[in-house]
Amino acid sequence: MEQLDLQKQNERLLKALEMNQLIAGELHLGTLLKQVMAVTQTIMDCESCSLFLYDEKSNELVFNACSGEKEAQLKEICRLPMGTGIVGWCAEHGETVRIADVYDDRRFVVEFDRQTKFTTRNMISAPLFVRSKLIGVCQVINHQHGDFSESDEKLLDSLVPMVAIAIDNARAHQRLLDRELFQHDLTLAKSIQDSFLPATLPEITGYHSAFYMHSAFDVGGDFYDTIQIPDKRIAYIIGDISGKGVSAAMIMSTVLSDLRMELSFGGSAGQILSRFNQTLCKKARNGMFVSLVLMILDPELHTIEVANAGHLPPVHIHHERIWQHNEASGPPAGIVSDISYDCDRLTLQAGEMVLLYTDGITEARNESDEMIGIGRLMNWLDDAPASPHACIEYLNDCISHYVGDGSQGDDITLLIMGRD
Known part of the structure; x- marks a missing residue:
């Protein structure tokens, strides 16, 4: 036993x-x-x-x-x-x-x-x-x-x-393994995003432009683009997609593709934005929406058309005055399908610049948790240099100095176009 x-x-x-x-x-x-x-x-x-x-x-x-x-x-x-x-x-x-x-x-x-x-x-x-x-x-x-x-x-x-x-x-x-897979997806999404965003801006006689983009995350929801329209006009676009990270980057590729297609069909800025909104509403899922400004330049007539879908209004910078373009603003795209966006048309003066930007700049905070805000941005622009490239560098310095060790909770994107 x-x-x-x-x-x-x-x-x-x-x-x-x-x-x-x-x-x-x-x-x-x-x-x-x-x-x-x-x-x-x-x-x-x-x-x-x-x-x-x-x-x-x-x-x-x-x-x-x-x-x-x-x-x-x-x-x-x-x-x-x-x-x-x-x-x-x-x-x-x-x-x-x-x-x-x-x-x-x-x-x-x-x-x-x-x-x-x-x-x-x-x-x-x-x-x-x-x-x-x-x-x-x-x-x-x-x-x-x-x-x-x-x-x-x-x-x-x-x-x-x-x-x-x-x-x-x-x-x-x-x-x-999950981290490695996530990093792989992130790298892929970043690559896709970079492939859709222009590395350079078009050269236009009598005009200069410059851009700056910094993501608060590895992959952001901000986007910008400049597109030559068949009738020789130039479209300047800046926007912000709801959400961040990989999902926003994937949506951004669809948004820019649809915008480019609608621009190829021509029309006013308001008509183009209205058609894009209808297309986006058919595709939108889970509360996805896009805020954006579409600005179309006619370099021969020195005019711009501006249509705004729930985005921060462009800022006009001229030695005589600085002002926000609050006209022709509607809701973000992707929410209401049967809306018709208006557009505003005006002439650019010699030496005048237009700043398109996302809310990452106005919502950036300093060490005391105080936001930059639109008022402080406008004050900075009072002393801004008169060329787009110099103005971009100047604004970056202002942001860095103000934020210090504070937080950038959102992407920052700036796009400036100016008439010589």
């Missing part, structure tokens, strides 16, 4: 070593848990083995894996608040618990047996910790030959630390 017990202990020890080797190199969490359940069931000589993982956000123990046929069903129904059931008690107190008859224990949640038509007789529940942090709870259920013994409890206690470490390693590996 003693020799049989010794043989059984040796078999268990070999199985435990096998499990250690098996899980040490497995970094896929789903595969790891299946392997752990199967080997633990064999080692513990039980009918079933299950694993609950701790969800820190909800403070619940969530069924994750088991040996046997009930896994899919249990995943749908089995979530236990901390302290609820034998699993919750085990997690809350951080203690292993061995129960000979679960139906005599008031902590046992009978409902799971009823729903799965499984009969639980006895069990051992052991908490999983890594560096004093709760990972979950492992349960072995229904010993094949009577009740679980004290030696069974000690054996499970010796197994769960290696299981906890393996789970923690697999999770860390998955986080690394």
Whole structure:
């Protein structure tokens, strides 16, 4: 008899070593848990083995894996608040618990047996910790030959630390993979965004232009463009897409493609913006919208047309005065499909510049959490140099000096066009 017990202990020890080797190199969490359940069931000589993982956000123990046929069903129904059931008690107190008859224990949640038509007789529940942090709870259920013994409890206690470490390693590996995938998506989105934004602006006799763009995030929602229209007019566009990051960059490519198509059909700035809005409304999802200014220059007549879809008004800079172009403003594009945007037409004076910009400049904050605001921007422009390139550099210096170690919570984009 003693020799049989010794043989059984040796078999268990070999199985435990096998499990250690098996899980040490497995970094896929789903595969790891299946392997752990199967080997633990064999080692513990039980009918079933299950694993609950701790969800820190909800403070619940969530069924994750088991040996046997009930896994899919249990995943749908089995979530236990901390302290609820034998699993919750085990997690809350951080203690292993061995129960000979679960139906005599008031902590046992009978409902799971009823729903799965499984009969639980006895069990051992052991908490999983890594560096004093709760990972979950492992349960072995229904010993094949009577009740679980004290030696069974000690054996499970010796197994769960290696299981906890393996789970923690697999999770860390998955986080690394997720970061790598996110970085790949980010790089791809940045590449797509850069391919749609012009690296240089067109040269027009009698006119100069300059731009500046700085994203608060790796991939931003601001965009700008300059497009030669077939009738020799030039379109200047600046805008801001709702949302940030990868999704905004992907939407931006669609927005600029649609704008370029509508510009190729011609018309006034208001007509072009109205057609673009109708197209965008058909494609918009989940509250997506775009604020933008469309300004079309006729370099022969020295006139501009301006249409505004919910964006900050352009600022005209002339040595005699500085003023905001508040005319022809409508709601952001992508919200109301049957709107007709107006446009305003005016003549550019010699030496006059027009600044198009996004709200990243007015909403940038200094160390005292004070925004730049439109008033301060207008004051800066009082002393601005008379050329677009010099004005861009001047504004960058003003922003940097004001913000200091403060925060840039949004992208900053500036586009200046001026008549010589």
